[in-house]
Amino acid sequence: MSVERAFEGQRVPPWREQLTARALVVSFFLSVMFSVIVMKLNLTTGIIPSLNVAAGLLGFFFVKLWTKALEQTGLLRTPFTRQENTVIQTCVVAAYGLAFSGGFGSYLFGMSSKIAAKTTEEDTSQNIKEPSLGWMIAFMFVVSFIGLFSVVPLRKIMIIDYKLIYPSGTATAYLINGFHTLNGEKLAKKQVWMLGKCFIGSFFWGFFQWFYTAADGCGFASFPTLGLKAYENRFYFDFSATYVGVGMICPYLVNISVLLGGILSWGIMWPLINNQKGHWYPADTPQSSLHGLNGYRVFIGIAIILGDGLYNFVKVLHRTIATFVAAARQGPSTLPVTDDDSPSPAIVSYDDEKRTQVFLKDQIPQWVAYGGYVSVAIISIITLPHIFPPLKWYFILVAYIFAPVLAFCNAYGCGLTDWSLASTYGKLAIFVIGAWAGAAHGGVLAGLAACGVMMNIVSTASDLMQDFKTGYLTLASPRSMFVSQIIGTAMGCVIAPSVFWLFFKAFKDIGEEGSQYPAPYATIYRNMAILGVDGFGSLPKHCLTLCFIFFAVAIMINLIKDLVSPKIARFIPIPMAMAIPFYIGSYFAIDMFVGSVILFIWEKINKPKADSFGPAVASGLICGDGIWTLPQAVLALAQVKPPICMKFLSRKMNDQVDTFISSLS
Secondary structure, three states: OOOHHHHOOOOOOOHHHHOOHHHHHHHHHHHHHHHHHHHHHHHHOOOOOOOHHHHHHHHHHHHHHHHHHHHHHOOOOOOOOHHHHHHHHHHHHHHHHHHHHOOOOOOOHHHOHHHHOOOOOOOOHHHOOOOOHHHHHHHHHHHOOHHHHHOHHHHHHHHHHOOOOOHHHHHHHHHHHHHOOHHHHHHHHHHHHHHHHHHHHHHHHHHHHHOOEOOOOOOHHHOOOOOHHHHHOOOOOOOOHHHHHHHHHOOHHHHHHHHHHHHHHHHHHHHHHHOOEOOOEOOOOOOOOOOOHHHHHHHHHHHHHHHHHHHHHHHHHHHHHHHHHHHHHHOOOOOOOOOOOOOOOOOOOHHHHHHHHHHOOOOOOHHHHHHHHHHHHHHHHHHHHHHOOOOOHHHHHHHHHHHHHHHHHHHHHHHHHOOOOHHHHHHHHHHHHHHHHOHHHOHHHHHHHHHHHHHHHHHHHHHHHHHHHHHHHHOOOHHHHHHHHHHHHHHHHHHHHHHHHHHHHHOOOOOOOOOOOOOHHHHHHHHHHHHHHHHHHHOOOOHHHHHHHHHHHHHHHHHHHHHOOHHHHOOOOOHHHHHOHHHHOOHHHHHHHHHHHHHHHHHHHOHHHHHHHHHHHHHHHHHHHHHHHHHHHHHHHOOOOOOOEOOOOOHHHHHHHHHHHHHHO
16 A cells, blocks of 8 residues: 555655754754653663654644644644654654763763762772763764764665665654544544643652652652562562653563563572672672672673673674675665765655655765764864863774774664664773773773764764655655754754753762662763773672673573574563663562553553554653653752651561650650
């Protein structure tokens, strides 16, 4: 069934008309909202679900509201098109993507003294960089654009010649195309109404919970739902609407994997290792020290993450090379390196013909791609050593020489598997640059900064190619996609650091274990950098052996998953997901599991309705709870404290408290 036949009578606007002022205004406000949500997720667990559905839905809703109001007054000049909707989607995703790839919950925050204080190794001033709004914005502007220029010359071979799927970009395009049909518009209105109701409920639930959090360990987030002993081992339901929503969006296997990881670590391994206190590590070791139990939590988690990442890196690289070899054997393919690209002769349908014609109409001049890459690289090489003195100019030069190849590999692999390995490339940079710089010359800070450079390049490259795929399927101009991505990236360079700065100033215990925002990946990334600089000498007894075992197990699980039939593979857990609760606990895993159960029961009762409205309900829960963080931060900055502390005590402790209070009266 042809999609483009449904839009046959509609005019495709020129690329400049797709970039409207209303689209950019809506994009800005949605970017702020989603950056707050992603930052909260970043600083709590680091699990970031796809928010594309919510971004596309809200973008459609707000502009439709705008155009309806103008239509009533007779002032509407330009109708709302799916191309404009795609521009909004691209701009918003580019902006809030920097809240993740900017490293505010990982490598960038890992540079701070607050995270460095958790370790005794490499905590000197040359390995520390305190967060500051000025240098963070400058860093974002310097490193966030170069990835956009690195893959622009290859847009035709990726989208048209090789017809790469880019599953997320394709799904987003079908979503947007559906919104702009008559039936799709009616469904979208119902979805927005459902999202709005869940948003309001989630927001006021967060507001209600705030009243009971007058001190640490107070409130519903500290409710020992599974008993006090389970609570001590971080097994409890913390009534988080955010992670119930995340559980409804994430696949069942991810949620089960996270829960299994929590049971394995906090239910079995950590209690057993804790029993070895005094044998494997000194009994008087502080709880936060990496020379004690905390070291096992952090480094075994790192070993699983690295094992999973290495396997998938090799797998995607092998698949990419194999695809190229197969294509080369079939015959030469024209690389899109000129401005006069012509449509590929293998046109198979009306849709493909129409889309190819529009996609090749508005070319992005090659001098823009090459000149932009070289110019931004020169600015980075000059600027970054001033922000991070241990990161020498020749480190950056080497990174930028290899960056286009790595960006292409990531963009190509993402087109095949929908799996972006940006964080894996970032970890590779940590070890290579950190070891090159050395412990005596600020290797930890250099490694973390290099991680940021590499992660931003490969992440933005794959994001841009996803957007080109979405634009191809919605007849949006590649030029408007590229400009929209640049505008969104520029917005994100200011919005993301500003949102992080708000969190950093409002919540004084940010980054501390057991706090509302423990930022687990900041600790993990810093310890990776220490490992790269110092080697394995800093690990506690038997920790290295356990790390090797779990590294090998992560690879073996992935290998088995790929070798068995899909029917069996869908029951094999994902090592990367299992590693997440190793450090921070299982409370969020229980929230996500509850979200999975809700969706599972809903699908059993009414699957079509669950498929249509499940993502809207989940997005509403995530957005409402996430946006509550803004007024909560403002209240914290104004030093307005909650009036009530709701705490849970054992019977014995309660009797002691009652006796103490009685003695005072």
